[in-house]
Amino acid sequence: MTVATAAAGTNIALVKYWGKRDETLNLPATGSLSLTLDRLGTRTRVAFDGGARGHDRVTLDGAPADAKVAQRVSAFLDRVRARAGISTRASVVTDNSVPTASGLASSASGFAALALAATRAAGLELSPTQLSELARLGSGSAARSIFGGFVEMERGARADGADAVAHALDAAGAPIWEVRLVVAITAAGAKAIGSTAAMQQTARTSPFYPAWVAGVDGDLTAARAAVAGRDLAALGAVAERSALRMHASALAAEPGILYWNPATVAAIARVRALREGPAPIAAFFTIDAGPHVKVLCAAADADRVAAALAGVPGVLRTLIAAPGPGARLVETTETAA
Ligand code: DP6
Numbered sequence: 001m002t003v004a005t006a007a008a009g010t011n012i013a014l015v016k017y018w019g020k021r022d023e024t025l026n027l028p029a030t031g032s033l034s035l036t037l038d039r040l041g042t043r044t045r046v047a048f049d050g051g052a053r054g055h056d057r058v059t060l061d062g063a064p065a066d067a068k069v070a071q072r073v074s075a076f077l078d079r080v081r082a083r084a085g086i087s088t089r090a091s092v093v094t095d096n097s098v099p100t101a102s103g104l105a106s107s108a109s110g111f112a113a114l115a116l117a118a119t120r121a122a123g124l125e126l127s128p129t130q131l132s133e134l135a136r137l138g139s140g141s142a143a144r145s146i147f148g149g150f151v152e153m154e155r156g157a158r159a160d161g162a163d164a165v166a167h168a169l170d171a172a173g174a175p176i177w178e179v180r181l182v183v184a185i186t187a188a189g190a191k192a193i194g195s196t197a198a199m200q201q202t203a204r205t206s207p208f209y210p211a212w213v214a215g216v217d218g219d220l221t222a223a224r225a226a227v228a229g230r231d232l233a234a235l236g237a238v239a240e241r242s243a244l245r246m247h248a249s250a251l252a253a254e255p256g257i258l259y260w261n262p263a264t265v266a267a268i269a270r271v272r273a274l275r276e277g278p279a280p281i282a283a284f285f286t287i288d289a290g291p292h293v294k295v296l297c298a299a300a301d302a303d304r305v306a307a308a309l310a311g312v313p314g315v316l317r318t319l320i321a322a323p324g325p326g327a328r329l330v331e332t333t334e335t336a337a
Pocket of ligand 1: 108140
């Protein structure tokens, strides 16, 4: 029996993914563009060892996973089992480098690490592109965490999803663009409505949703060029407008979806003030399906940005993340079954 352990970093989208063209295969309505981080990741160990009492056994951050998480992991493992031609239940032990309940632990690093660990434990060796397609079935954003650094996810056109995969934007071995994402945590506890349900509700009911979809291709073109040209101001401008338009489309859903709290708004104001102050700092915000604010800046400015955000009323703590590698195998061991 093979026991495989994999690690993956989460990623933060600078051009957001918000809505699907196919809910069963998790095919995105648009492409997206992200940065994979060195922190806020997941480490997952998988063994097809029979699980417990005929079920997969899923341990999350040291405790049995709740029914919803366990079910999502099992459904994912079913796809891996089908591909490998096995039916054995598995044991999955997964640990996030941030508490799951903080609202920062993500399905992106979780399903990227699970895709790699589970396929290896099942005796499969998939290419990064194949892993990206598989991870997408667990969570759309997970397709991006297979790759490191700046990553673009393709919308794809095929009905089977084979072309709805991610790829790294920088060539292998290219010098890393030393940007940072400063995360300002503005609330404890899990978010009110998960991204899967929220994007569905937006797509079905928001009059602004078609406008959101129509704008993404232009944002992708601009973001791609900004990454290639290492143009922080251009990338930051795209990131802010993509986040604001995503949230605008969600706000206009029925019922409206509002992820922000007062500290979210205060942090946005602080970032704008940093840019416009007497000693301007190039800092640009983005916000996901939660109240936290993530701020893109140059590595040299990260400490100052973090200090400024830490002083915003309602910001509980800050952390600085750097570009990180794609999903990787940490260890495989062979044991007697
Ligand atoms: C706001 O990837 O969590 O973070 O595919 O339903 O699992 P599912 O959704 P998920 O959505 C991520 C939404 C986002 C933007 C992004 O990461 O692109």
